[in-house]
Amino acid sequence: MLDAAMLMSLDEVCTNVLILAEGLEKDEFLSSRLTRAEVKHQILTMTGLAKNISPAIRHRMPELDWSGFEVLSVQIGQSGQAENEALWFSITSLIPATLMWLRVYKKTHPTLFSFQPRAS
Numbered sequence: 001m002l003d004a005a006m007l008m009s010l011d012e013v014c015t016n017v018l019i020l021a022e023g024l025e026k027d028e029f030l031s032s033r034l035t036r037a038e039v040k041h042q043i044l045t046m047t048g049l050a051k052n053i054s055p056a057i058r059h060r061m062p063e064l065d066w067s068g069f070e071v072l073s074v075q076i077g078q079s080g081q082a083e084n085e086a087l088w089f090s091i092t093s094l095i096p097a098t099l100m101w102l103r104v105y106k107k108t109h110p111t112l113f114s115f116q117p118r119a120s
Helices: 002-021 026-031 033-052 055-060 067-074 081-108
Strands: none
Touching: 002 026, 002 033, 026 033, 026 081, 033 067, 033 081, 067 081
8 A cells, every 4th residue: 555655646746847847948947946946856755755665566567767766866966967967857758758657557557556455
């Protein structure tokens, strides 16, 4: 059940980031202090969620870039160009792909997102 809650939260955070960055070009995003700060906060939340999802669930969802989340959490902690590139990569690639796969899994494996106890 905890994994289901984290997967649902991961979906929500990804959606939030895409809404925040919608319509922004890279330079606009990077120069927008408030939007950039909130996106960074949301991405750090996303990487924390991804890190805490159980290995069993990760194994059942191989299309999600679990190692990418780990690398991202390190790059976001840096400053300057490395962090800027990591944020933009997240917005334009990692997050849209994650959201797409989460939606696929919701349809094909709805029990992953269920708050009902699984049968052993």
